[in-house]
Amino acid sequence: MTWVLDLQNVTVRRGEKNIVDDVSWRIAEGERWVVLGRNGAGKTTILQIAAGRLHPTSGVAEILGSRLGSVDVFELRPRIGLASAALAERIPASERVADVVLTASYAVTGRWRESYEELDEKRAADLLEAFDVGHLADRRFGTLSEGERKRVQIARALMTDPELLLLDEPAAGLDLGGREELVGALAELAADPGSPVLVLVTHHVEEIPPGFTHVMLMQDGGVHSGGPIAEVLTNENLSAAFGLPLDVTQVGDRWTARAAQAAPRSGGHSG
Numbered sequence: 001m002t003w004v005l006d007l008q009n010v011t012v013r014r015g016e017k018n019i020v021d022d023v024s025w026r027i028a029e030g031e032r033w034v035v036l037g038r039n040g041a042g043k044t045t046i047l048q049i050a051a052g053r054l055h056p057t058s059g060v061a062e063i064l065g066s067r068l069g070s071v072d073v074f075e076l077r078p079r080i081g082l083a084s085a086a087l088a089e090r091i092p093a094s095e096r097v098a099d100v101v102l103t104a105s106y107a108v109t110g111r112w113r114e115s116y117e118e119l120d121e122k123r124a125a126d127l128l129e130a131f132d133v134g135h136l137a138d139r140r141f142g143t144l145s146e147g148e149r150k151r152v153q154i155a156r157a158l159m160t161d162p163e164l165l166l167l168d169e170p171a172a173g174l175d176l177g178g179r180e181e182l183v184g185a186l187a188e189l190a191a192d193p194g195s196p197v198l199v200l201v202t203h204h205v206e207e208i209p210p211g212f213t214h215v216m217l218m219q220d221g222g223v224h225s226g227g228p229i230a231e232v233l234t235n236e237n238l239s240a241a242f243g244l245p246l247d248v249t250q251v252g253d254r255w256t257a258r259a260a261q262a263a264p265r266s267g268g269h270s271g
């Protein structure tokens, strides 16, 4: 079987510390993964490896059938969509929103640019529409709200028609309405069989969109547990990964978690 992502015993060492520690993780075609874990657990670092932007110190990383280290990453990267705060910071505030999306295709279309320009423009416009930001196409990126920016970034990440889409905390900084709209848009993406394999990094189970199938819980650079969401997202696993007693509940097709309530003391006052 060819895996979309196949990490075997991947470690990333920085100074004296393994910031990613012996991670093995396989993703198959059609799956939609959530990566959960507390601050500093190693989520962004593992996503950088999955994006072909960081090489592990040891271990083997195979992405879309190619082994990192023996593949031209400049051919691999356009097959992977990535949206992250670090990438967003590099987008000039003065860039026109339509161009933010459109320019993602330059790396792939290369010398065919002129003949494909119209098609590219149509695709960029369609993607902006799909994420309800089509009306902002002529605005400057720097003038958008945080929620609007997040949606433009996802449209950009989809521009190259990637086989793997990696979203690093797409709901960070959004208000409740913005988060719910984004969760809805990601649920639609998850439900579409034509969508790429999806990986979503988040801190909050409330941000898991319906239709996501698997979860990996990270703890101290390693994998605490991983697999189908309903199997892995238990009080025990989530409490261990976040380091405090948590109650996790499935409400319809969404999840919620909060600190576990102390059990009422048995007995009572007598007399």
Ligand SMILES: Nc1ncnc2c1ncn2[C@@H]1O[C@H](COP(=O)(O)OP(=O)(O)OP(=O)(O)O)[C@@H](O)[C@H]1O
Pocket: 014, 015, 019, 037, 038, 039, 040, 041, 042, 043, 044, 045, 046
């Ligand atoms: N270049 C580096 N040198 C040293 N330590 C690093 C480096 N990059 C990351 N780290 C550390 O590695 C750990 C994992 O970082 P990473 O950003 O992957 O975590 P994360 O789970 O995404 O965290 P957060 O939820 O806070 O975004 C953190 O403790 C971070 O400080």
